[in-house]
Amino acid sequence: MRGYLIAICLSAVFLYYVLHCILWGTNGYGSLPVEMKWRSKVQPCLLKPAFASLQRFHGLHPFLCADDFGGMHENNKFAMPYGIKKSMEVFRVALEKLQSCDLFEFDNVTCKKCVVVGNGAVLKNKTLGEKIDSYDVIIRMNNGPVLGHEKDVGRRTTFRLFYPESVFTDPRHSDPETTAVFIAFKPNDLKWLIEILGRRKINTNGFWKKPALKLIYKPYQIRILDPYIIRAAAYELLHFPKVFPKNQKPTHPTTGIIAITLAFHICHEVHLAGFRYNFSDLKSPLHYYGRATMDLMSKNAYHNVTAEQLFLKDIIEKKLVISLTQD
Numbered sequence: 096m097r098g099y100l101i102a103i104c105l106s107a108v109f110l111y112y113v114l115h116c117i118l119w120g121t122n123g124y125g126s127l128p129v130e131m132k133w134r135s136k137v138q139p140c141l142l143k144p145a146f147a148s149l150q151r152f153h154g155l156h157p158f159l160c161a162d163d164f165g166g167m168h169e170n171n172k173f174a175m176p177y178g179i180k181k182s183m184e185v186f187r188v189a190l191e192k193l194q195s196c197d198l199f200e201f202d203n204v205t206c207k208k209c210v211v212v213g214n215g216a217v218l219k220n221k222t223l224g225e226k227i228d229s230y231d232v233i234i235r236m237n238n239g240p241v242l243g244h245e246k247d248v249g250r251r252t253t254f255r256l257f258y259p260e261s262v263f264t265d266p267r268h269s270d271p272e273t274t275a276v277f278i279a280f281k282p283n284d285l286k287w288l289i290e291i292l293g294r295r296k297i298n299t300n301g302f303w304k305k306p307a308l309k310l311i312y313k314p315y316q317i318r319i320l321d322p323y324i325i326r327a328a329a330y331e332l333l334h335f336p337k338v339f340p341k342n343q344k345p346t347h348p349t350t351g352i353i354a355i356t357l358a359f360h361i362c363h364e365v366h367l368a369g370f371r372y373n374f375s376d377l378k379s380p381l382h383y384y385g386r387a388t389m390d391l392m393s394k395n396a397y398h399n400v401t402a403e404q405l406f407l408k409d410i411i412e413k414k415l416v417i418s419l420t421q422d
């Protein structure tokens with residue numbers, strides 16, 4: 096009887112494994128890439144997403160953790176902003192200030208339907224709020240508010256990507272349900288995080304805009320994005336060169352594209368809202384909030400807006416993602 100049960104269990108495990116390999120098109124041989132970090136809380140979704148062709152490792156844990164940080168890791172081969180080389184110590188100290196590197200606290204939905212909400216003015220008066228709130232995971236970025244814009248952009252925020260120059264400072268924007276995902280572009284960003292969490296005096300030198308002096312997020316809410324995600328955005332999705340010609344400034348992905356890349360790693364279905372811009376009118380509003388106009392975006396030398404718009408157009412046309420604000 097016992098042998099019988101063991102045989103059933105073994106064949107179930109074997110079937111699961113074969114099914115998983117077939118669905119994901121892996122050969123089942125060879126070890127997982129060193130960057131693949133499965134955690135107990137990341138439930139594998141067995142359905143192949145529409146965008147599977149875009150990425151090498153779906154299901155990668157997207158946040159850095161203090162315990163398995165460093166070691167044999169491709170992150171060591173790249174300096175910031177796409178790796179940790181030469182900045183390991185400051186990453187380590189920052190990670191020690193955090194309380195968790197978990198992905199989802201309650202992970203009852205295995206195949207997640209996600210919406211990435213860009214900050215584009217196209218969201219104005221579309222009353223997409225209720226629709227946006229209906230997704231399993233809602234990813235927002237920077238200081239795109241929900242407060243006062245609920246009808247158009249919804250209320251819920253699962254993840255919000257931020258950096259020192261872009262984070263909310265007004266505590267009215269606090270949301271205890273949000274996980275705040277820190278993107279570190281330069282060593283000063285990590286020093287800022289260490290100072291602000293340690294309630295130390297904040298050195299405001301070395302930022303392109305005055306960084307926040309108070310943080311509306313509590314340590315339990317904060318994660319540090321694995322630079323692997325930004326690397327994948329830059330090299331695999333936007334096809335930026337690894338080395339730029341001497342006469343050309345290197346460009347980096349916007350938070351919006353980084354957010355979409357994060358979604359590709361943790362979601363099964365990805366929808367977008369607020370990613371369409373009207374470049375033909377440079378005086379038209381840039382965001383669904385505030386007063387910034389399109390010319391701010393079009394003269395930005397740090398990003399390659401052309402490459403990003405082509406990428407978005409491509410993934411929408413190929414139906415790898417669905418855009419809620421296309422017409």
Ligand SMILES: *[C@@H]1O[C@H](CO)[C@@H](O)[C@H](O)[C@H]1NC(C)=O
Pocket residue numbers: 201202203
């Ligand atoms: C998921 O599980 C948690 C804890 O068991 C529960 O509080 C939460 O409401 C559940 N969420 C959904 C969408 O079922």
Ligand SMILES: *[C@@H]1O[C@H](CO)[C@@H](O)[C@H](O)[C@H]1NC(C)=O
Pocket residue numbers: 219220
């Ligand atoms: C949105 O609606 C408000 C109020 O009806 C109106 O004043 C505003 O001009 C509209 N904005 C856009 C971009 O359509």
Ligand SMILES: *[C@@H]1O[C@H](CO)[C@@H](O)[C@H](O)[C@H]1NC(C)=O
Pocket residue numbers: 373374375376379
């Ligand atoms: C973009 O702005 C121009 C000039 O204001 C306007 O004529 C055009 O309809 C806009 N395009 C879209 C797609 O909103």
Ligand SMILES: *[C@@H]1O[C@H](CO)[C@@H](O)[C@H](O)[C@H]1NC(C)=O
Pocket residue numbers: 346399401402405
């Ligand atoms: C931006 O991307 C486009 C399309 O990939 C490319 O042709 C162009 O050279 C890039 N511009 C810069 C400044 O890197």
